[in-house]
Each structure stands twice: as C-alpha cells, then as structure tokens.
Amino acid sequence: MALKTRTLGKSGIALTELGLGLWAAGGSEWGPTDDRAALSAIDLGLELGVNFFDTADVYGDGHSEELLGRAMQGRRERFIVATKIGWRGFDGAQRRTAYTDVDTLVAGVESNLQRLNTDYVDLIQSHISFRDPTMEIFIEGFQRLKRAGKVRAYGVSTSDFEYLKAFNHDGGCASLQIDYSILNRTAEAEILGYCQAQGIGVIVRGALAMGILSGKFKEDSSFPAGDFRQKWLSDPEQNAIFKQDLKKVGELACLGRSGRTLAEAALQFTLLHPAVTSVIPGVKTPDQVRANLAALTAIPLDANDRSAIDRVTPAGGGRKIWPA
Numbered sequence: 001m002a003l004k005t006r007t008l009g010k011s012g013i014a015l016t017e018l019g020l021g022l023w024a025a026g027g028s029e030w031g032p033t034d035d036r037a038a039l040s041a042i043d044l045g046l047e048l049g050v051n052f053f054d055t056a057d058v059y060g061d062g063h064s065e066e067l068l069g070r071a072m073q074g075r076r077e078r079f080i081v082a083t084k085i086g087w088r089g090f091d092g093a094q095r096r097t098a099y100t101d102v103d104t105l106v107a108g109v110e111s112n113l114q115r116l117n118t119d120y121v122d123l124i125q126s127h128i129s130f131r132d133p134t135m136e137i138f139i140e141g142f143q144r145l146k147r148a149g150k151v152r153a154y155g156v157s158t159s160d161f162e163y164l165k166a167f168n169h170d171g172g173c174a175s176l177q178i179d180y181s182i183l184n185r186t187a188e189a190e191i192l193g194y195c196q197a198q199g200i201g202v203i204v205r206g207a208l209a210m211g212i213l214s215g216k217f218k219e220d221s222s223f224p225a226g227d228f229r230q231k232w233l234s235d236p237e238q239n240a241i242f243k244q245d246l247k248k249v250g251e252l253a254c255l256g257r258s259g260r261t262l263a264e265a266a267l268q269f270t271l272l273h274p275a276v277t278s279v280i281p282g283v284k285t286p287d288q289v290r291a292n293l294a295a296l297t298a299i300p301l302d303a304n305d306r307s308a309i310d311r312v313t314p315a316g317g318g319r320k321i322w323p324a
C-alpha cells in the first residue's frame, strides 16, 4: 500500500507522512551503530514506501550523508533528501558560523552534495537554531543554489519564532524543522499557525522525545558509552527532568492499547496537526523502521486519547526537549 503524502509548503514537494531521521544512524552521540543495520534500515524504509530522508553535514561528521549517498546509488530518483549545514567550524565565542560569505556557503553545500554522491538535494536547511550574523549569507547562498538547480527548496531548523520570521523575511523559506511531541507542544502556541499561513512545510523531529515516548526507559535504565543520554542519569538537573518525563509517560500508558503501542500513538499525535507535513523519527535499525511505520496503520487516536494527552501536556505547553 502506498504511504500517504503531504505537500511541503510552497515547495510543492510531496513527502510521505513518515520519513527517516538519520542522525543516530551516522554513528555519533547515540551509542554504537552498525553501518549494515543503518543501510538495511534505509533499504527497508524505501521498500515499505518511505520517500523522505533527513540528514546533516555534522551527523557522524559526514558519515550519515555518506551512508545515504551509498544507499541512493542507481536509484536517486526514489529519494527526497533533506540535509543541513551550519555547525561545522562554528565559532562559539563569536556565535557565528564559518560561512562568512556566500561563496563559502555555496562551497559548503557542494561538500554536502559530494558526501551524498548526488548533484542536487531536494531540501537544504540551515542547522543554526538562532539568528546569527551569517543568516543573510545562508539565505542568499541557498537562493543561488536554488537558481543553479542544486537545491529544490530551502528552510531552517529552529524553535525560535523570531528567528523563523527573520529567516522568512522575503517569503522564500519553504520548510521548518522543529521539535514537537506529546511532551513538547510549545510549537502549537504560535509557530505552527504561522507556518500554515506562510506556506511553510513542517518537518517534525523529536516526536519520540529521543526514545522516552516509546515507554522503554525506566529510572534505572542505562545507556551505552558514547550515548549523550547518559547525562539523563549523571547530571542531577537532567535526571530530575528525565524522572518528570517518565512520570508523564506513566500517565500516558492508556494510549498504548492493544493493537497500538505508545510510540505509535506519539507519532500519530504529531500528524494530527494540519501544519505538519512529515514526522521523521530517528532510526538505526530495520526493526525501528518497521515499528515506526506501523503508526500509520495503527488504531487512530480518539477523543478520549486526545483528552488524556491534553491532561498531561496542554495545547501549547510542555518543555522544549532540545533547547533549540
């Protein structure tokens, strides 16, 4: 059965409602990964009808893009590829990117294309989550790349409403990537409505709250070496937040009825909002691809389920899982 698609705002590009997030698959920050499993996950996604794949220059220091490039060989036309640029060489002291002129930005995106082994990407996104002195350079560079046919559309990944509006000052921004989940409904307050009014497609990240909304973690869960989620246990402030989240997950247990898991309910929740184009749960393995795609055919959330969600996190409420 073909997966349903939604149009990514003014770009006109049709994305499947569920795409694959390929940060963890790149092999950094989320514990051990296996390239063969990551490539099989991409293969399975494609076989089951997924057309949308999200990566970035910094995921696995480029390895995520390289893996996607390998997966696309000989069948590029079956993939809608979104990638990002911004954090490589970022100057923390000056809070500005390494892309201090348009030529450098354009050359940076050419490097994305090389790692992806392709001559164009469907969507290029600024990965910088706050307005910095190089924002105009990104916009001008993305527009030049669009004119040259090297990107089909451009957008930004941020939760900062003022920055989004500045980035879209001339109406050219086609997409927003944003953290949105049952635990973080802050985007509902203003941003999602703005996106609808402006023809900006919305790509949802963090729908599983980094795995918390699958219900698989407990207070005494452990995380492998190299997994940044270890901080949820070792850092007292993060540990207190983790415990609060687990309590909320306990209150959401009613969503995971027979025939539907909590993770499926969490993914379905994000797709209820009409501003949302596609949700991109992060995956490392084929099993996770299969499990997440099952959300699209599981029992839909009903009015009781939605009331339960509102009790745990009211519309527009919750906490930003990523500060950005």
Ligand SMILES: NC(=O)c1ccc[n+]([C@@H]2O[C@H](COP(=O)([O-])OP(=O)(O)OC[C@H]3O[C@@H](n4cnc5c(N)ncnc54)[C@H](OP(=O)(O)O)[C@@H]3O)[C@@H](O)[C@H]2O)c1
Pocket (backbone or CB within 6 Å): 020, 021, 022, 023, 024, 030, 031, 054, 055, 084, 127, 157, 177, 204, 205, 206, 207, 208, 209, 210, 211, 212, 214, 216, 263, 280, 281, 282, 283, 284, 288, 291, 292, 322, 324
């Ligand atoms: N600033 C940005 O632009 C930005 C920031 C964050 C993410 N992203 C993008 O958004 C994507 C998704 O966001 P995210 O990875 O932060 O969060 P997420 O989708 O909420 O969580 C993904 C993690 O949950 C676990 N998981 C996935 N499916 C599962 C399932 N069915 N059952 C149980 N656990 C499952 C996996 O980790 P384990 O198996 O290791 O538990 C996976 O890495 C990323 O891959 C990336 O493409 C972009």
